[in-house]
Amino acid sequence: MVADRSLPTIGMLWMEGSLSFLEQMCMLSFVECGHRVVLFHYGQVDNVPDGIELVSANEIHEPKQFIVNNQFKTPVPQSDIFRLHLMKKTDFLWCDTDVLALAPIPRADHVFGYFNRDTICNAVMRLPPDSPTLNAYSEYCQDPYPIRPWVEGEEREELERQKRAGELPHASDQEHSVYGPGVMTWFLRHHDELKHASPIPVFFPLPFRRAGQANDIHVREFRDAYIKEETLAVHLWGRRMRWWIANGINRHSFLDRRLRNLGVRPGDAPLPRHGRGGLKPVEFPANLPTMRATxxxxxxxxxxxxxxxxxxxxxxxxxxxxxxxxxxxxxxxxxxxxxxxxxxxxxxxxxxxxxxxxxxxxxxxxxxxxxxxxxxxxxxPKTFAEKLVVMKLFGEVPDALISDRSKYVGSASELLACPQRTWEAHIPALPETLDLGPGQYWLKGTMSHGHKLALSFPLDRTQRDDANQKLAAWHKTKTPEGFWTGEWWRATQKPLYYIEEDLSAGDRQAGTWKFWVIAGKVQLVQVDRDRGRGRVQMLHDRDYRYVEDELSSPTSSAVELRPERFDDMIQIAEALGQDLECACVELFPVGDRICLSDIMLSPVSGKHKIRSDALDQRLGAAWTGTRLFPG
Known part of the structure; x- marks a missing residue:
């Protein structure tokens, strides 16, 4: 979908880690309304939906230390600081990742609103660079030992004394909203900019204490109770909402309806676990050495x-x-x-x-x-996951595979059909003269596996504009996806964009089959399927016996039929993997052809846990007889 340039670009921040379906839904709601959405980040971000641009937050603000609230263990103070830098450096409209758009938000110099009778919430905000509120608010947030601006008289004198003596708590030990709504409201009032505030129903129709009703009552009842004619967005109060929906999304609720309409499946991007049954802190060895690099x-x-x-x-x-x-x-x-x-x-x-x-x-x-x-x-190392960490630093990778996959195919080419590239360039724009033969193609970029767009030639003007907008967004991804996972071979070349034929168009039999080649031999065959509202993975061994273990998604007893050319697929996968420590070779059958989709050297990136510990152990035990693990 091509963004409406008359609308403001939406800027959001996600420090690092996986997005859940809640954030995906909110981001895509703005895309649906015609906004361009830019997600800033400091570390690796997973589960980013198509249509969302990723940009390093360091381009806006590069702090020496993150300020994280110690009570709730959340980066709310850092986020409050970041959005002020965003106001100064861009014309973006800031929105929290738990704000759900219902209609386009018009461009304006001042955008913010009340969330109760007296207080502005900074979950949705825009201030012009010359705003006196923005300047004073930013200066206040530069102080890691802040004193609220409304404090006066003897109380301020005492707090100033504590600050000089080093007794005043750091911002991370003060209230989590130390830089938040209350302070923003005070500065707006003090500088006579509160008059620009929108009434409660525009952005904050759902009260904090009733957040659960977005999941508890029927969508029609919810809309009648909370959504008004002037409502443009709904702040979902993320921290409270995640607790409320931890046990699932209720059918026919407001959230259920929005998730379905936007094509977001909760099972594909679950909420993080907290509390009982949640993640445990990592234990580090005693007497860790001092780093020899600063x-x-x-x-x-x-x-x-x-x-x-x-x-x-x-x-x-x-x-x-x-x-x-x-x-x-x-x-x-x-x-x-x-x-x-x-x-x-x-x-x-x-x-x-x-x-x-x-x-x-x-x-x-x-x-x-x-x-x-x-x-x-x-x-x-004994498990597959442990050995994969070693491989990423010390494993040998053929130069031909890094530079040009088609050259690496080599001996397997007689049995294998590889998609032909019909155009490639380092410049992120399709030539006006590009006119390929009628058919289905893929537009792809090398910076991320997610950089792919289906094209149907001949292109009309709308499709060409959409493709060029995608290319421009991809080009802003300055850090290759593999950088964050240590997959250096994915970060060795300058960004490349290309179009290749879609060999699967019209005749794809059973999707992509993934052959895990370890020490030159296929040890696991994986096929993924969508089932209802979630994904299942069916695993088989080299002889096509069903394996009940789970890889990264639930399994299913509905075993896929054995492909007619399964033996040839095994032969191809092992030929492609013979010079590799390990690889996941993705193949798919089309008619009487076997087509290559991808060769992944790090099947789970050394990041995602194999759900079945026994499978992790077996694959690790099979990884022997190689240059890294000879015996």
Whole structure:
């Protein structure tokens, strides 16, 4: 959908981590209303829906330290600061990721509204750069030991004394709204800009204490009770709403209706777990070594992509990475100081410096711990997930596979059909003269697996404009997706955009089949299917026996029929994987052809946990007899 340029661009912030269906729904609601949506982030973000642009938050504000509220463990104070920098540097309209759009929000210099009789909420806000409120509010938020602006007299004198003596609590230990709505309201009133405020029903028709009714009552009853003619959006009070909907979305509720209309499935992007049954803190070894690189040196080694604040937050992971690197280097494990074979490359040489290697391994440890709640054993790894972390830094990857997949196909080409590229360029725009033969194609970008758009030639003007807008949005992704997961081979080249034929058009039999090749042999065959409102994965072994274990989604006993050319698919996958430590080769049958979709060197990115521990152990045990794990 092409954005309406007369509408303001929506700016949002997600520090890092996976989006849930709640945030996906809210973001897509603005896209549906015609807004361009830019999601700023400091770390890796997963589950980003199509149509949302990702931009590094460092381009707007790069703090030395994140201010996180210690009571609720939320980055609300940092988010409150970020949106003020956004106001000064862009003409974007700020919206929290829990604001659901119902209608387009017109462009205006001042956009904000009351959430109760007396107070403005900064979940939806726009102030012009020359606003006296914005300037005073920003100056207040630069103080990490703030004193509320309305405090006067002896009380202020006492707080100032405490501040000079180092006794005043840091912003992270004050109220979570230390930089939030109350302060914003005071500055607006003080500078006579409160007159621009919208009434409650425009953005905040749903009261905080009744947030659960978005899921508890029928959509018609909800609309009659809360949605008014002037309502443009609904603030869903995310922290409270997540607690309220933890047990599921009720059928025919307001949330259910919006999720269905926007095509968002809760099972594909679940809510994070909290409280009983939630994630446990990661335990780090005692006596971690001191890092031999400073956070500033690591920041510089990443080209400024990773902020000092983010590195400071992950200091324990970096120290654990330092301990692992020291042990690996001392024993020359994994041939750390043995150059790769001619025609191959490794992450060790790619990163080139100790600070860059430390950051790469630190990110891998963080990603692993985020899903496993423990650190991997990299000195005597046993599971597939542990060995995958090692492979990303020390495993050899053929240069041909990195530079041009079609050249790498080689010996398997006689049995395999590869989609032909019909156009490619580093410039993110389709030539006006581009006119391919009638048919179905894919427009793709190399910066992310999510950068793909189906095209049908001949293109009309609307399709061409949509494609060019996609390309322009993709080009703003300055950090390759693989950077955050340590998949260096996905971050070695400048962005490339291309069109290739869609070999599956009109005759696809059973979707994509994923062959897990480990140590040169297929150990697992995976096929994904959509079932109702969720995804299932069916697993088979090399002889096509059904495997009851679960990979990353629930399994199903509705086993897929064995493809007619299954043996040929096995042969192709093993031929493509013979020079690789491990790979997931994606193939799909079309008529009498077998087509290549992708070759993934890191099937779960070293980030997502294999649901069945026994499967993780078996795949790890099968990973032997290679250059990394010879015995």
């Amino acid at each position: 956070t500033e040196e690591i920041h510089d080694a990443t080209g400024g992509v990773v902020s000092v604040a983010l590195l400071s937050d992950r200091e324990d992971y970096l120290k654990a990475a330092q301990a692992d690197l020291d042990a690996i280097a001392a024993d020359n494990l994994y041939g750390a100081y043995t150059p790769p074979r001619v025609g191959f490359s490794r992450g060790w040489e790619h990163y080139g410096s100790d600070p860059a290697r430390l950051n790469a391994l630190g990110m891998s440890l963080y990603n692993y711990a985020d899903s496993h709640q423990s650190l991997p054993d990299l000195r005597t």
